[in-house]
Amino acid sequence: xxxxxxxxxxxxxxxxxxxxxxxxxxxxxxxxxxxxxxxxxxxxxxxxxxxxxxxxxxxxxxxxxxxxxxxxxxxxxxxxxxxxxxxxxxxxxxxxxxxxxxxxxxxxxxxxxxxxxxxxxxxxxxxxxxxxxxxxxxxxxxxxxxxxxxxxxxxxxxxxx
Numbered sequence: 599x600x601x602x603x604x605x606x607x608x609x610x611x612x613x614x615x616x617x618x619x620x621x622x623x624x625x626x627x628x629x630x631x632x633x634x635x636x637x638x639x640x641x642x643x644x645x646x647x648x649x650x651x652x653x654x655x656x657x658x659x660x661x662x663x664x665x666x667x668x669x670x671x672x673x674x675x676x677x678x679x680x681x682x683x684x685x686x687x688x689x690x691x692x693x694x695x696x697x698x699x700x701x702x703x704x705x706x707x708x709x710x711x712x713x714x715x716x717x718x719x720x721x722x723x724x725x726x727x728x729x730x731x732x733x734x735x736x737x738x739x740x741x742x743x744x745x746x747x748x749x750x751x752x753x754x755x756x757x758x759x
Contacts, residue, residue: 599624599685599686599687599688599730600623600624600625600626600661600685600686600687600688601618601623601624601625601626601686601687601688601689601690602626602627602628602663602682602686602688602689602690602719603615603618603625603626603627603628603690603692604627604628604667604672604690604691604692604693604712604716605628605691605692605693605694605735606625606627606628606629606641606644606645606693607627607629607630607640607641607644608644608692608693608694610692610735611627611644611692611693612644612645614690614692615627615641615644615645615660616645616647616650618690619645619653619656619659619660620653622659623659624658624659624660624661624685625659625660625661626661626663626678626681626682626685626686627641627660627661627662627663628663628665628666628667628672628674628693629641629662629663629664629665630664630665630666631662631664632664633664634661634662634663634664635662636662636664637662637663637664638657638660638661638662640662641660641662642656642660645660661681663675663678663681663682664678665678666708666712667693667694667695667708667709667711667712667713667715667716668695668704668707668708668711668712670715671715671718671719672712672715672716672719679719682719682723683719683722683723683726683728686723686728687723687728687729687730687731688729688730688731688732688733689716689719689720689723689729689731689732689733690733690735691713691716691732691733691734691735692734692735693708693712694708694709694712694736695708695709713734716734717732720732
């Protein structure tokens with residue numbers, strides 16, 4: 599069954615999208631775009647790799663859903679929201695804002711409120727009896743209020759090199 603993916607144009611998300619497509623899955627991806635055409639082009643460019651054989655049916659299995667994590671209800675058009683709730687049995691949330699120079703309110707709008715909106719969407723799908731799994735990937739901001747984590751990790755890597 600199809601997967602709803604956030605962060606599909608990001609560093610990790612594009613690799614996950616590519617692997618899902620290689621496994622024959624259909625991927626509905628939340629993407630910042632004015633419309634589906636622009637969204638599809640952004641996603642296609644993100645998943646493209648020099649050694650990747652583009653599936654012949656990519657146009658049918660990569661579905662761009664214009665929206666954004668920092669908008670209410672993910673900024674999804676009702677038609678896209680309905681398609682996701684009807685079709686997707688899995689949610690893979692790996693979208694986030696990982697910029698370190700943002701104000702707290704801006705980061706929260708994307709990372710916290712966006713995650714809440716993804717969870718609400720997954721909960722609605724679960725109430726309909728169709729959610730098989732929900733996966734949440736978190737990277738840079740898992741350490742809470744600590745400010746020295748990145749520096750410490752870089753120092754460890756440098757010592758190993």
